[in-house]
Amino acid sequence: MSKRRVPGPGWPLLAASALAMAVACASSKAGSGDPDGGPVDAAVYDAENPCANVTCDGLAYCDDTGTCQPYPECTPPPDAGVGDDAGVNPEPGTGTCPDGQVCRNGVCLPDDQDFDHDGYPASSDCDETNGMIHPGAPEICNGLDDDCQFGVDNGDPVALCENDPTGSVCENGSCGCLPGTFDLDPTIPNCECVAAPLLEQGTTCADAIDVGDLFDSGQMATVTGNLVPMGRRTWYRFRGGDLPDTTCDNLHVRAWLADNPGDQFRIGVARGACDENLVADLTDYEWATDFRASINGTLSGECPCTAAGGTPQQNVSTCADDSAYYYVVVERTSGVLTCDSYQIELSNGVYDTP
Template identity: 35%
Template sequence: MRRRGWICFGLWFAVAGGFGGCGSTNAGRGEGEYCDQTSDCQAGLECRSHVCQKPAAECRPPCGENEMCVDGVCKPIQPVRDQDGDGVGSDRDCDDLDPLTHPADEAQGIPAGYEYCEGRDNDCDGSTDEDCPPCAEDAVQDCGTDVGECTPGVQRCRGGVWEACSGQGPVAEVPDEKDNDCDGATDEGMPCTAGQTRACGGTVGVCTAGVQECQDGLFSECRSGVNPGTEKCNGLDDDCDGITDDGFMTGQTCDGRGECGAGVIECAADFGLRCSTEPGGSRDQSRPERCNGRDDDCDGETDEDFRIGQPCLGTGMCGNGVWECGGEEAARCSTDPGGSRDQSQAERCDGLDNDCDGSTDEDFFVGATCDGLGECGAGTIECASTATTRCSTEPGGSADQAQAELCDGLDNDCDGESDDGFGIGGGCDGVGECGVGVIECASASATRCSTDAGGTQDQSQAEQCNGRDDDCDGSTDNGDDQALCQPLPDHVVRATCARPAGACQVANPLSDCQGGWWDFNGVWADGCEVRLDNGAEVGNTCAAAAALDTLSDAAAGSQITVSGNLVPAGDEDWYRVLGFDDIASDESVDQCDNYHFKVRFGQKPAGVVFDVSLDSCTEMGCRQEICYDFRTNFRDVSGSTPLGECGCRMSNTAGYNICAQTHHTYYIRVYRQPGYAVTADPYTLTISNGNISGGVTCP
């Protein structure tokens, strides 16, 4: 493998990032060392005659150009020159006429010359063309220069190495008015007479003629013209030897640095050399540097853009590590995800970058706007735990808007469910007689079965007295009895609900019935089914006896039929009727009284009888009768005294009764004899006066 080095004025040199240019590398040289300018010397020294020395002013008188002040005394100096401009003085350069040949000066940062494989010891290490690939046997190449006393020649390959150049090379300058060192100047540095001058230089290449002056007994360097310089790889004959870019071996094969393959040596833009496959070369094979352990950009460094091996601090919660390749395009800290000491963890919602990707809580969208669940409004996403998030307006959030859950179809507590805790939608059996439904809201704080009263499937009915909870309020037969027993059956004015049996009834068969009616059988459905006779028509006492129309015996007579019933037990009916004897139209006309007052049953329930009293309630003349009559419309003379008034005379007449006007008020009491069952069967009673009775008497 060839050694890599710098080229300065035709020498290769290595700098970070690729080929670099040349400059002074002699700063800080000590006393007596070669210099180009005072800045090359250490502090307190100055550069005179290319030698770092103490200021001439320290000697009195001041030292001349080729003298140096040593301990206050001017002493002659042996000039140290750098004729080839390679930064190494003639005191140490093994060939001060070849800028490509010099030893390394590590203190001054000057690398050894590059071994050019042309038969010379370019790096002044005592070995020629070491590490060079063998040349082709008997191959020939040009070499040398024609400046001054030098002549160009050729080199031939023998045994895989180049032999010495066959031409005349430069030698040390001697006072023979020749350019022995082939630098374009004659006898420079040789003794001369003060004021003596002579022409120098030439017009080969870039050189132009100049003048040498005698200074301190020595000819100076060629001045005013352009002297031969260091040959640069630039397409010019800089060293004025008649050969352009000689010494750079352009066209020879080379192996590019890094991943750049085999090519040929060619000039670089900075006057240096490069292999044609290297960056900027005519066959550039370099690529952008990748992190892959190879020198992709062919600058002599591997992965240099990626700081490999340098300390680093991992991203986020990943700690200290070192840079390493994380793929060909980028480096990563070894503690970052995928690194050799990966410290990343699953991202948690905790305000930290746990997975070391440069983002905090990125999987949780923290800070993004959100609309809270249910009735909780707009907020921002925030961590609820290390694994979950919530909207800031949700329960427990920084702007918590949650309220106690109400039964209103809304998600008041913002837990994602509406009316949770109330069992809404679940199956239910309605209260009482209300059937199967679903649970729904009855108010903000209460529920009901949908079939209950007020529900969406309301099956409640008006409460009735039936032993059931018809209105589905949780109570059976509750409410006003009168309302529970609607509609009331005939003639019932007040109802009573018998609990717990759940049956309507007439509690008081008299007072709970419409006036004049009686609930005899206790059957609710037919109500107060018995018509009472205790109104204006029928009295229940003698004093309150019902007054009937007067019954007159005039003409054909008169008759009336009354009816009633004897309920409840112990009931009795009283009637009062005037039996009128109309004498004016009766006896006075035909001397025959028609008076015949008769009481008889038409319809008679078992055990029902009546009593009759004349003109008074105190004494009942006839008792337990079923037929009664009182008459004067007959004549009976079988006895000693005539009976009856038909005929009769208006005045006393023997054998006749006087036609008297016989008026009587009859009190009739209808009742049930003891021992007979009480029934509501009606009775009818026919009461008559006059001939309507047909003369038929009671049996």
């Protein structure tokens, strides 16, 4: 007589325990093999995105191993540069990329992605590393193509630097003026005032601008400038030459502001030696020997005069050589800075003492 095992009361518990063990075993092996054909059902592993918790900075992407990789460089055309030349804001045609990608910042980017989160995809955004640069952005003076119009600092010249205190002209990516030029009229976007003389000229008495010799035969020279910027002093020097005389010395040195717009300039003159602390409080200066008169009780002047080595005459001076260097400094009186120019006339033997 055959016998058959009949499940007893404990069977359900044994069966449940075996099922749990099988599930546990399967779970322990899930993903332990190739993710596309593991030894067990790998559905859980395949569904997991290796880049789900990966954030790539800059122009990089997450590959199928969960590693950030830089996007490949654009292929430059034969006449295009590489490296830095293929950098920020490349114009259309500066590099080639596969279909669906566009050359931006020197690399090939998916044309439908917005890397800098400015609301514009790479297809229309000329710089995917700067969220302030995109079509329609205001153009500012910074050396960049802010509005993606493929031109640097090409916006409204007034708006580019209207809020910058250093100047209202955009030069080389910054607001201001080129050395030696100044913007004294903020209503017009240009550096209309050119410093005269050059900023490095005549800055001290020792480095005074040399005008040359002016002899008492009636020679004259003029110098001009504008003393921009404020606080500037400019120095000139010349030699007042005294030619040999036998009867009357014609030496009469004069330095005066022949043109002084708005009465805004003053001069100071030192004879014979430099004086860096010379005060400029004059508009006219004279030093002469073409007269004969009593000055403070002393008979002065050399007109008339007798030749050196001749017979002395009563109350007549000897015709001496009174040649000397003259140092002239000009400065601006306090007031509003302008680009107006002064003109200083320097002469010797042109004017006569009354």
